[in-house]
Amino acid sequence: MLDKIIQREFGIEPVEIKELDGYDNKNYKVSTADAVYIFKTYQFSREQLDLIKAENDLLMYLKAVGQNGIPEPISFTDNSYERVVTVKNNMLIIRMLSFLKGNFIGEATFTTELAASLGRFLAELDSKLINYTNYVLKSRQHDWDLQYALRNREYLSAIENTNNRSVVEYFFLQFEEIVVPALPSLRKSIIHNDANEWNLLTEDNKISGIIDFGDVAYTPLINELAIAITYACYNKESSTEFALSLLKAYHDISPLQEQEINILYYLIAARLCVSVCNSARAKQVNPENTYVTISEQYAWKFLHHLLTINPIGFENKVRAELGFEVNKPEPFDLLMATRLKHLSAIISVSYEHPLYVKKAAFQYMYDAYGNTILDAYNNIPHVGHSHPKVVRAGQRQLAKLNTNTRYIYNSLGRYAEKLLAKFPESLNKVFFVNSGSEASDLAIRIARKHTGFSKLMVVEHGYHGHTQAGIDISDYKFNNPKGQGQKSFISKAPIPDTYRGKFKNDDGTAGAAYAKNAVQQLAKSDEPIAAFIAEPIIGCGGQVPLAKGYLPPLYQAIRQQGGVCISDEVQTGFGRLGDVFWGFETQEVIPDLVIIGKPMGNGHPMGAVITTTEIAASFETGVEFFSSFGGNPVSCEIGLTVLDIIEEQHLQANAKDVGDYYKSLFLELKERFDCIGDVRGSGLFLGVEIVKSGTQEPDAALAKYIKNELRNRHILISTDGPHDSVLKTKPPLIFTKENAKTVVDTVEAVLRVDNKKATLN
Ligand code: PMP
Numbered sequence: 001m002l003d004k005i006i007q008r009e010f011g012i013e014p015v016e017i018k019e020l021d022g023y024d025n026k027n028y029k030v031s032t033a034d035a036v037y038i039f040k041t042y043q044f045s046r047e048q049l050d051l052i053k054a055e056n057d058l059l060m061y062l063k064a065v066g067q068n069g070i071p072e073p074i075s076f077t078d079n080s081y082e083r084v085v086t087v088k089n090n091m092l093i094i095r096m097l098s099f100l101k102g103n104f105i106g107e108a109t110f111t112t113e114l115a116a117s118l119g120r121f122l123a124e125l126d127s128k129l130i131n132y133t134n135y136v137l138k139s140r141q142h143d144w145d146l147q148y149a150l151r152n153r154e155y156l157s158a159i160e161n162t163n164n165r166s167v168v169e170y171f172f173l174q175f176e177e178i179v180v181p182a183l184p185s186l187r188k189s190i191i192h193n194d195a196n197e198w199n200l201l202t203e204d205n206k207i208s209g210i211i212d213f214g215d216v217a218y219t220p221l222i223n224e225l226a227i228a229i230t231y232a233c234y235n236k237e238s239s240t241e242f243a244l245s246l247l248k249a250y251h252d253i254s255p256l257q258e259q260e261i262n263i264l265y266y267l268i269a270a271r272l273c274v275s276v277c278n279s280a281r282a283k284q285v286n287p288e289n290t291y292v293t294i295s296e297q298y299a300w301k302f303l304h305h306l307l308t309i310n311p312i313g314f315e316n317k318v319r320a321e322l323g324f325e326v327n328k329p330e331p332f333d334l335l336m337a338t339r340l341k342h343l344s345a346i347i348s349v350s351y352e353h354p355l356y357v358k359k360a361a362f363q364y365m366y367d368a369y370g371n372t373i374l375d376a377y378n379n380i381p382h383v384g385h386s387h388p389k390v391v392r393a394g395q396r397q398l399a400k401l402n403t404n405t406r407y408i409y410n411s412l413g414r415y416a417e418k419l420l421a422k423f424p425e426s427l428n429k430v431f432f433v434n435s436g437s438e439a440s441d442l443a444i445r446i447a448r449k450h451t452g453f454s455k456l457m458v459v460e461h462g463y464h465g466h467t468q469a470g471i472d473i474s475d476y477k478f479n480n481p482k483g484q485g486q487k488s489f490i491s492k493a494p495i496p497d498t499y500r501g502k503f504k505n506d507d508g509t510a511g512a513a514y515a516k517n518a519v520q521q522l523a524k525s526d527e528p529i530a531a532f533i534a535e536p537i538i539g540c541g542g543q544v545p546l547a548k549g550y551l552p553p554l555y556q557a558i559r560q561q562g563g564v565c566i567s568d569e570v571q572t573g574f575g576r577l578g579d580v581f582w583g584f585e586t587q588e589v590i591p592d593l594v595i596i597g598k599p600m601g602n603g604h605p606m607g608a609v610i611t612t613t614e615i616a617a618s619f620e621t622g623v624e625f626f627s628s629f630g631g632n633p634v635s636c637e638i639g640l641t642v643l644d645i646i647e648e649q650h651l652q653a654n655a656k657d658v659g660d661y662y663k664s665l666f667l668e669l670k671e672r673f674d675c676i677g678d679v680r681g682s683g684l685f686l687g688v689e690i691v692k693s694g695t696q697e698p699d700a701a702l703a704k705y706i707k708n709e710l711r712n713r714h715i716l717i718s719t720d721g722p723h724d725s726v727l728k729t730k731p732p733l734i735f736t737k738e739n740a741k742t743v744v745d746t747v748e749a750v751l752r753v754d755n756k757k758a759t760l761n
Contacts, residue, residue, distance in 0.1 A: 311366065593615065
């Protein structure tokens, strides 16, 4: 059948016809006795026919200006180059092209020389194309043209893995923020637009040809390189090296502009995003088509890898390679001096070498010098730094309405409902504020109003906030040598610590013993306690989990004498502990008031007090409660989005899965190093106690050394605890097992290589 058509239309005698893999259309390799051709078929449409005519025109132009290594249109017997035929009632456009010899670079060993050859080849091709014009091509708009990358947002929902989807959304958002504003001022040209590894041919370690002009576009010229770099690098180890080699070779022939280099990182990411969106979409439409999914795994891998390549660092490397001036950040010393001039020195800066940051994405922070820092410390960006959904939620609502709770708007009730659904039924009233400190302050006020008492019971080493009430209830602050001391209305219970404390058996006996002591203390109090407040894992105390069984008897005793119980979930809430959504669940108690903050808005300042109808009713008999910003529409939208993301991306389960693994790695390390006294916590909220080898004596100096060495090796953790000897790690919940391994391996490397004090078993 096909051989008849070919014979009739072209006047050639095929001896073999072989079908080729194709994205959309059917293509055939046609061999005659003395030549080889590519026979292409397309579903007929007016638009497709115009495009094929334009493509043939372009190929003929290139041939006329002496471009080598491109397919040549073969004429039909009547000297035309494309034709519409009807096969089995189906209208097809058919055409023939010459066949190019060579191996696909997808099959060849990629080298820096080949990358340079590709750069030269594209520079020559593009410098010819820049003088070519064709109004069909100029008016074309399609999903694979990077200037329209955002059209592919339509396919986002086809990406099943929600973590992967969030990465694509992140890069689309960056595209919108960084690339879109630059588009109008970029040089445009008709370009090949698909220099991928199955469209490029190589002979003798050089690029010998390029095929498939089907995606040709009139678009910013730099897109040609973004696409070529994507495919030259996405399955390679030395990706940046190849990119630099390709760019340099191109630039030497056809100089690039600075503004093109500024956005290149985001264009590469955009190409990968377009690719994975289309693969997801194609899989949805046709699950059988494996051709489209071949490159998908590489694309995903490279997209995740791009997050670890600092965009600032990448741009600087390209600048240096091409001879442009490298961007210099404002000098650190100047920034520090300005800060110190205007801010009090009491506001501390972390690390011996403070971090000068410019940008962040998920679990990575990017410093001003182009380094990528793995964030194993910050729990405020709970769902990840700059999570695109959170950013969009805030942007959208800010552009629409921001006001306060004295007016009626939908999101307040919606958010309250969604948030309260996460709590036991009895906890059904919420007061929105702007920080954890405000929340603890308000909780104390509510508790005092409800009970009519003023005395408060706190736990040793606890921290609840920086307001006066917050400091009053925070042993971590008032008991500091420079602190205000313990107020007369405070009763302090010893920390129920099974590592360092008096009772060590964490099978419930220690918890019961600690609780008994606290209850005895309660009985001795000169007046009833209004409220007892505790964190489920005492963060500033060095990530100390309350001993098992501690809270139930204590809560009971507090209530019996007329007080209420407050759980401070500012650090432990929102699924971080893995097994539970709220820390109090680990103790099998239901508090009367809960305070939340930090992760609630993923960095947007939010806090809340959650309580019972009865307690809220007592508070209602007092003066009006009003917070200018608490519960505003922007905060509500952001808060709702954070809850959605935790669900969609299964972040509590990830905290459990990765957290268990992370902890097991530290426990293994403890077996090997005497200086690790204890590993504790749960989910992605862990503490590693550093001690003088083989003792329980805290080793703050070593802990500090490890923290700073990790920082110097681009990993963030912190130290805390009464002796500042506990390594604290509480990363964003999208942290991976690979990230966990990186942290623990680096701690091991620090202990092994650098630290003379650490004893290796
Ligand atoms: N409670 C706990 C347990 C905290 O860790 C913190 C902050 N570190 C707060 C309350 C106070 O929160 P904020 O800093 O948002 O005021």
